[in-house]
Amino acid sequence: MQTYIVLLRGVNVSGQKKIIMAELRKIIENIGFEDVKTYIQSGNIILKSTIKDPKEVASKVRNEIFASFGFDVYVLVKKYDELKLIFDNNPFTSPIDIENKKVYFALLEKEPKLEIIDEFRALKFVNDQFLVKNDCVYLNYLNGAGKAKLTNNLIERKLKVSATSRNYRTMIKLLEMAK
Template sequence: MRYIALLRGINVGGHKKILMKDLRDLLEKSKLLNNIETYIQSGNIIFESKKSDIENLQKEIHTYIYNKYHFEVSVQIYNKEEWDYFFKNNPFLEENELHINRLYGTFMDKCPSEQNITLLEKVDFSPDTYQIDNNLIYTYYANGAGRSKMTNTVFEKKLEVSSTSRNWKTISKIQELLSN
């Protein structure tokens, strides 16, 4: 099966630095994953595995990274079908006036509770907007993500989840790599 693993918070501002070549080498030596590809330095790993227990795969990748680099990195894994769903169901893609470089996807480690979603809905992020679909958040940053109050940290605190975000260009490239 083909999978995508998203690592949270590596190579950001010089912290938790991991070269993707070194990460590929580490995971290849583990014999845990096959046909490993990485995409850019933000921790996107496309791979195949005979293992189908995603939770166990996440733990094993986390452990290999921790043992090598001695820091915690959250790992989220999605199979190709899950990624296809996310890619094809972005509600903001239908709006013609949106700039593709302002679209992002936020991937949560679990589905947030209805109570926490209600708490998040009370926060005014305008002109930015979001839509939650299970453990995914589609986001649109009207003036760019760097100027927004709508951040991963806010999502994590209000929804009580761990999350990582990717811009739509990265999501699209990963979709292409998963389909090859």
């Protein structure tokens, strides 16, 4: 039985794509996943499955959300070790920035093409620091995420891959729940 961390993009944001987490847990259990847990309202799920391919897990969850709630959401699935590696490679480790909720992770569907990454690295954002490494854009929003210019939508558009972002504390909690 494999433990997966399932991340939904864009649910329960500004009244859009509303999903009650208790309902979400129920529908996910009904399609055969076990030990389903959710964390906060932004679409963070921990589950267990005998399915070996994370993309198959993502597809099943995405299809069931569409069937149950009537809208499509991007679903990213990671194994514990994958998410832990991403977390451990975070270059933004200032306790002050972490405490002030400035450190984020934009988790990418796949590693972008090298030439696209090079173009992206050339971008300058006065108050947003970032590092692209493998399938993550590490972010340090010096003025906070609410004032950031380097948004998840911009990351997706420039890198030409789907992404979903989580803050430092959420990453810690997901790793704790999945362990």
